[in-house]
Amino acid sequence: MAGSVNKVILVGNLGKDPEIRRTQDGRPIANLSIATSETWRDKGTGERKEKTEWHRVVIFSEPLCKIVEQYLKKGAKVYIEGALQTRKWTDQAGVEKYSTEVVLQGFNSTLTMLDGRSGGGGGSFGSDDSGGDFGTERAVSSAPRRAVAAGAGGRSNSDMDDDIPF
Amino acid sequence: MAGSVNKVILVGNLGKDPEIRRTQDGRPIANLSIATSETWRDKGTGERKEKTEWHRVVIFSEPLCKIVEQYLKKGAKVYIEGALQTRKWTDQAGVEKYSTEVVLQGFNSTLTMLDGRSGGGGGSFGSDDSGGDFGTERAVSSAPRRAVAAGAGGRSNSDMDDDIPF
Amino acid sequence: MAGSVNKVILVGNLGKDPEIRRTQDGRPIANLSIATSETWRDKGTGERKEKTEWHRVVIFSEPLCKIVEQYLKKGAKVYIEGALQTRKWTDQAGVEKYSTEVVLQGFNSTLTMLDGRSGGGGGSFGSDDSGGDFGTERAVSSAPRRAVAAGAGGRSNSDMDDDIPF
């Protein structure tokens, strides 16, 4: 649609180490499980409450996947910017299910490390394929556009059949 | 978790008229179905591609629900700011399912009308309960906090049993 | 700095037609003046108040400048995503001044048209230089990175001496 925006911004911690898979033609796909939470005090009882939300984040970008592989592990705090995508899939029993994910892919996706626990220190990475004047640290070269477009426009069944949802 | 952010920003159009239900104790809950889409031209074939994403938006705020009821209808373009929330529910067959929604509730939620087709013209609304110096147009009084907190921290089964997912 | 984010999101209307200049080596730079405003009712007097904020937006991206030139004019409503940048300059009297602008340049910048008054209809554009599978409508090729980097890291005096601030 002309004139639409689909953006998710999360700051949270990885609940477990990243999982990196490869499509049949070798492109990497990283999956992160990110927790955000809010705390408040119940007015009636006075007890402290916390509600944690878990987000499934999927990264279709070769350079971002490398970053993820090298620097992120369980507990790392990250800032991510991506888009919402709901995907339909069929479980082993043949039941149709839906999974909503935060997808980082193409322009306007970002991943920034916010703590120093990773060896490489914090850093900010877009998923464009610039090359150009910007080196690996600022704007990491992304996967070939064909890969990105495939991810965006139609993740094929062959790639995703084995994709157990969040 | 201390130090987390959970934010969704959408600009899109309502796919159908809003649905407004009421909880057993009378609080309104509005559901919007919002479309965003992106278009691109396939490099290989040259054909124009479009991918539409549908978002389920749930509004827990009495004043925002009033706005929705008065001004929004199928086709309206809106800017919304909310948070991701995944909810577990059980269908009629007893199968557990998950539904991810964009929730507008409490502070840091916003709904802004972006076209002139609604009688009331465009307008921007937060969901705080300020009252104060801000009149109905800028910062509409929200539902009692108890309602909001209930929505946030634990939507009760009795309210939600009949909640057919997206 | 590792781990930082600098992001501005505006939805507003152009206060006047865009101004497009060219640097000495021919790269286009578009300037937009965008208004946002909030309205509220004064609690004491009951009168309706409105406060308009004007934003100077600068676009360093050849394809985005083309879009601006073709489609945007006074009154157009846009969604833009860019970064804050404060620039020092010296006026004719030799007084040092500062101007803060919203800069659209490189990855993670976006311009989306939100109304139909422009001939081309609404549309969303990033400023990456992908080429690739995405055609002109989704992700317009941007200026050479050298140009972008120059704009980002050090707008030269020769280009900018005549830059009358907002």
Add this chain to the structure above:
Amino acid sequence: MAGSVNKVILVGNLGKDPEIRRTQDGRPIANLSIATSETWRDKGTGERKEKTEWHRVVIFSEPLCKIVEQYLKKGAKVYIEGALQTRKWTDQAGVEKYSTEVVLQGFNSTLTMLDGRSGGGGGSFGSDDSGGDFGTERAVSSAPRRAVAAGAGGRSNSDMDDDIPF
């Protein structure tokens, strides 16, 4: 204007300890100086480049000011969400100047601590005045609305005359 959005999102570090002043009628105003930066490698020379941007952040909210006072100091990393505001002022020599600031005030403003160096640990705070079910940690009570509106709609000269710009 109906239908506008004015939002700034920053993740950065305080360049110095916060400054907290009070208006003549006793309301606190906190000023933060926040750095964001980007690094890249120059394609030609291969040298590492860095560009730091400094942001002046102004907080009009009693509870947020308390948080700032208690927990933030030089070097702290924060996530903030506010709005752009350009303010005109006159220096000692009678020259009119402009200062653009990121203002946190009213609903849809947020401050979240992102590191553990502050005694209180990380935490997220809105600036609504809810009270309600949310305790001090999640949604701190804000200053009286009259104060907020004054800050928003017209910071009076008497309060701000001594305001040396960024």
Add this chain to the structure above:
DNA sequence: TTTT
């Protein structure tokens, strides 16, 4: 189910 929207919109262009």
Add this chain to the structure above:
DNA sequence: TTTT
């Protein structure tokens, strides 16, 4: 003036 921060941070890496």
